[in-house]
Amino acid sequence: MATTPTKDASSPPGSGKTFFGHPRGLATLFMTEMWERFSFYGMRALLTIYLLSGGPDASKGLQTGGLGMDLATATAIYSIYNSLVYLLAMPGGWLGDRVWSPRKTVAVAAGTIMVGHLTLALPGSGTFFVGLALVALGSGLLKANISTMVGHLYKGPDDPRRDGGFTIFYMGINVGAFFAPLAIGTVGEKVSWHLGFALAAVGMALGLAQFLIGSRNLSPESSKVPQPLSPQERSAWLRKGFTWLAVAVVAYAIIVLSGHFTPNWVMIPLTVAGLIIPAGVLWRIKRDRSLSTGEQGKMSGYIWFFVAAAVFWMIYDQGGSTVQAFGTNKASDSVLGLSFPTSWYQSLNPIFIMALAPVLAWFWLRLNRRGSEPSTVVKFSVGLAFIGLSFFFFLIPLFMASNGSLVSPMWLVGIYLIQTVGELCLSPVGLSVTTKMAPEKYASQMMGVWFLAVTAGDSVTGLLSIAHVGLNSTGVVTLEAALAVLAGVAVFMYRRRVRDLMGEVH
Structure with missing residues (x-):
């Protein structure tokens, strides 16, 4: 992207070098968001048709090799995946505010998304759902924190460049989203589903690499934990987390060993949670x-x-x-x-x-x-x-x-x-x-x-x-x-x- 050629590329935040008149760190976040959206929307463009491929509701010459589901099941999985991405944005913001800092959380998120796409590229339904869960988790972690980091580049809410900076940043979303189906969708639908998912991983890898390289241009504020957990709070959260994890593991082990497990044992709790949690948050x-x-x-x-x-x-x-x-x-x-x-x-x-x-x-x-x-x-x-x-x-x-x-x-x-x-x-x-x-x-x-x-x-x-x-x-x-x-x-x-x-x- 074009910048003013007045300073060396390694010039620190606040120096004379700009990105369309904005802080140089905006270029780093713009490109990170663009590549993340490229990988996210590219995979999403393939998701429904990959789930349908080889099944009763697939027609018109779709290549085989998909999971062969009917349309109702494919729609349910697609919807649950979307709901999880936005549900996980809240704990993602919490981690950035209280545990890792926005900058570290975005780096972890990008790596998680990349691993998720690589897992999707492997054959087999088991690895597919693991990969899908990782992409949803990484996207949720990244969503709130990267927008927060854009805000850190400006001198408070009254900075006259702030709204324009967010406008440029959100253009990255749509640029990545536009090109993703054209590239990843074409490769996945016409060549190989798994090669398409692998191409999404390449996109996220490019986004992560340039984020790590360009992070020196970000605001120091993005590396701070605004409200760090106290040792007592950290212990309490870890104790609660491991307790609920143990309960879930035991419950699902009983269901599986008793021979009653079906995909609905996963899908129904997730969809119900997607209704109860928003209602509970608003009520609270x-x-x-x-x-x-x-x-x-x-x-x-x-x-x-x-x-x-x-x-x-x-x-x-x-x-x-x-x-x-x-x-x-x-x-x-x-x-x-x-x-x-x-x-x-x-x-x-x-x-x-x-x-x-x-x-x-x-x-x-x-x-x-x-x-x-x-x-x-x-x-x-x-x-x-x-x-x-x-x-x-x-x-x-x-x-x-x-x-x-x-x-x-x-x-x-x-x-x-x-x-x-x-x-x-x-x-x-x-x-x-x-x-x-x-x-x-x-x-x-x-x-x-x-x-x-x-x-x-x-x-x-x-x-x-x-x-x-x-x-x-x-x-x-x-x-x-x-x-x-x-x-x-x-x-x-x-x-x-x-x-x-x-x-x-x-």
Whole structure:
């Protein structure tokens, strides 16, 4: 990436060398995030179709060598994996704050992700699930800490470069996410599944290498543990951790030895935990008697946003499972005579984000200058309406393919485009309102709470799939679409009540 050629590359933080006018450490974190997202989204583009390959719901010439699962099981695994990534962001942030420091946690996370992808590259279902667990763990550890390190590069929240720095950083997410399916997806789908997973490991290895080399440009603050555990706290946490681990080992040993073990013994507890933990966290914060009346009101208002976001992500994340499977099995794999791997569908969302985010930001700014910019509540309701509209739109190709014919891939393009518009209405606003409505006592934890909305939404999808609800049937797609639209209408109808609870935050 281009930098100003005024200093030697080894110049320390705070010297004259910059990255597009920002601290040099931003380049290190940008590249780390880009390669991590490259490996993450590349593997995710292959996940559903690899699970389906060789099974009853795979068709249209997918190469063999996958795990041969039906669509319900594949969707459940995909959803559980997604929910775990966001669930583990909270303990990841805790480790960075109290045990390892953000910098060390990111290094450990990157190494864990790389090992996970290498494990996925090995044949066998046992090694596959170990690898998937390692990637989820590493991604959770990295997610909160690397964003914290970006903040450390600037002189407090009032630094005028701060927002621009985060904008550049998040571009790394979408650049990596766009190129990943094109490279890893093509190799995995057309050459070898395991070679594709190995390529994801190479991407993470590049990200880890440049992070370690460029870490001298990071803020010294990133190497500090903000609130280190006392020896007594460390002993207590280790004792609790080993106790729960022992309980789990004994319980599952009994289940396995008795001959009753099935995959549901793993999948159901994980999906239930993905619902109970978010609800428990919100309940604990809401019931905290040390919060002021104003903070209590804001938390009541925030619960509306959380539930709405969970409904949104429940549908949105099916873009990598239900919609991806439909594109693989029911849509043509060529446009204007040019064939393409179906994993390329996962590149549509990041390219749409990069194209539409500046347009939408300009649109909101223009409305603001005219005094007519929608409130946060209205933007949320619009995001829900769009995600519901995307599944109403999905019904058209579902009906067209019901007679066995292949539909145009442009229907998939339309679905992902509508979902991206909804995401841009809801996701950035959700991040902003989370920081603004957070009680002072929980300011550093509330971003993890926002991620738990994704966990809750994906857990619902996982439970429905475990129950073998046909998520690709017209009836279920209609119900989900209607649920999202009705949720959007409900949020809009009660916007004044929610805004009253938000206090001065609008």
